[in-house]
Amino acid sequence: MNKLQIQGFDIYPDHLSPDAQVQMVADIRKVVQAAPLFHPVTPRGQQMSVRMTSAGRFGWVSDRRGYRYEATHPNGMEWPAIPSSILAVWQDLSGTDRTPDCCLINFYGEGARMGLHQDKDEQDFSQPVLSISLGDEALFRMGNVERGGATRSVWLRSGDVVVMGGEARLRHHGIDRIKFGSSPLLPNGGRINLTLRVVD
Ligand code: MD3
Numbered sequence: 001m002n003k004l005q006i007q008g009f010d011i012y013p014d015h016l017s018p019d020a021q022v023q024m025v026a027d028i029r030k031v032v033q034a035a036p037l038f039h040p041v042t043p044r045g046q047q048m049s050v051r052m053t054s055a056g057r058f059g060w061v062s063d064r065r066g067y068r069y070e071a072t073h074p075n076g077m078e079w080p081a082i083p084s085s086i087l088a089v090w091q092d093l094s095g096t097d098r099t100p101d102c103c104l105i106n107f108y109g110e111g112a113r114m115g116l117h118q119d120k121d122e123q124d125f126s127q128p129v130l131s132i133s134l135g136d137e138a139l140f141r142m143g144n145v146e147r148g149g150a151t152r153s154v155w156l157r158s159g160d161v162v163v164m165g166g167e168a169r170l171r172h173h174g175i176d177r178i179k180f181g182s183s184p185l186l187p188n189g190g191r192i193n194l195t196l197r198v199v200d
């Protein structure tokens with residue numbers, strides 16, 4: 001498939017067909033029914049605008065006690081298994097033999113965003129992170145390993161996959177905004193981002 005390389009990120013535009021996207025959304029709905037989306041709160045007490053849940057052995061959570069991976073949802077239950085439709089994309093593009101421990105599910109409603117940050121709660125930064133975009137278009141900003149400096153932005157669209165490995169793994173990144181209602185995939189609008197991660 002065709003691949004774009006920007007600041008060490010490998011971007012696969014339109015990797016998933018429209019049918020595959022519809023199937024994946026159906027699989028995600030089952031996960032969300034079992035493990036409801038919640039608004040994480042940062043350690044400083046700010047509610048994030050993105051709602052989240054997870055599938056896999058671990059899920060990512062944040063509250064006043066900090067950012068971390070947990071074996072259970074805030075409601076106490078174990079996270080659902082990662083759907084095989086999602087694991088198949090990892091097997092295709094990740095380039096690692098490890099299995100992902102976590103599929104973090106981010107839901108962006110109208111006005112939701114995610115500030116520039118690094119993903120540092122995992123044990124082994126030699127393992128890549130893989131992201132799948134579904135639904136509305138999002139402006140993805142890519143920065144540097146150190147704070148500050150120049151950034152580049154790219155629109156991520158439904159069906160796009162991004163792999164962050166090597167030098168890109170510790171770069172700052174974020175979502176400035178979404179174009180609410182730009183995709184017909186989710187009937188009520190919004191954007192789903194899936195990230196697959198090796199945690200321990
Ligand atoms: C670069 N999510 O969940 S995905 C996140 O679209 C996150 O919801 C954004 O950043 C989203 O942590 C961006 C692209 C992404 C994901 C993980 C990365 C880029 C990354 C990890 C390391 C470097």
Ligand code: FE
Nearest residue numbers: 117118119173
């Ligand atoms: Fe991130």
